[in-house]
Amino acid sequence: MPRKSIPQARKPRSAQRFRRLLLAWYARAARDLPWRRTRDPYRVLVSEVMLQQTQVSRVAEYYPRFLEKFPDLRSLASAPARAVREAWDGLGYYARARSLHALARSVAGRGEAGRGVAKLPEDPQELVKLPGIGPYTAGAVASFAYEKPVPAVDTNVRRVLRRVFLGDAGRGTGDGYIWELARALVPKDGKRAWRFNQAIMELGALICRARRPQCSQCPVRPVCRTGKRLDA
């Protein structure tokens, strides 16, 4: 995770209110998505890899089928490349499936003679060492599977944080600063951190979209630097 040589982001004064507004909105507006019903690290990982470049509706269609064929890391690790490719067909960007397959083989092979329990690490610093896992996916698996109080900054989260806490001043702010800001905002309690990370992504996907953000319907508008401009 990008932590070194980064200007320290302080917890903003509006952090508590932001979290309260966001979590209250999430409680009433969250979509019921299959990967939100599990804490199985492998299943969380599969959803995260699929969601990287594919729309939610399409992932919701392919995700259960893929898991039916490969219900755990070990079954994926022992599958031939062709079978993985077939199960991925229709999701596009096949390089993701290759990375996932390589990761499964790498983790499943770590037990004694490959017979040990194939388990993903809990620590983002360890997760990020696995094939195809970047800082976001490492944070997402740690938070969404293991309920670790760590940030997970994807495109949606990055955009929301910039708009809410930095406004126009946020243009050109380095990614490291955004990660530090997210780290300062994530609740210390793991279950609450799970909801917070899901909620901020949901806000970016449904309301604070890249184009035409729905500021008039936004639950965090009272604390948003960008949204406040509309009130002026």
Ligand code: SF4
């Ligand atoms: S008020 Fe507008 S810019 Fe601010 S978070 Fe909400 S949708 Fe995004």
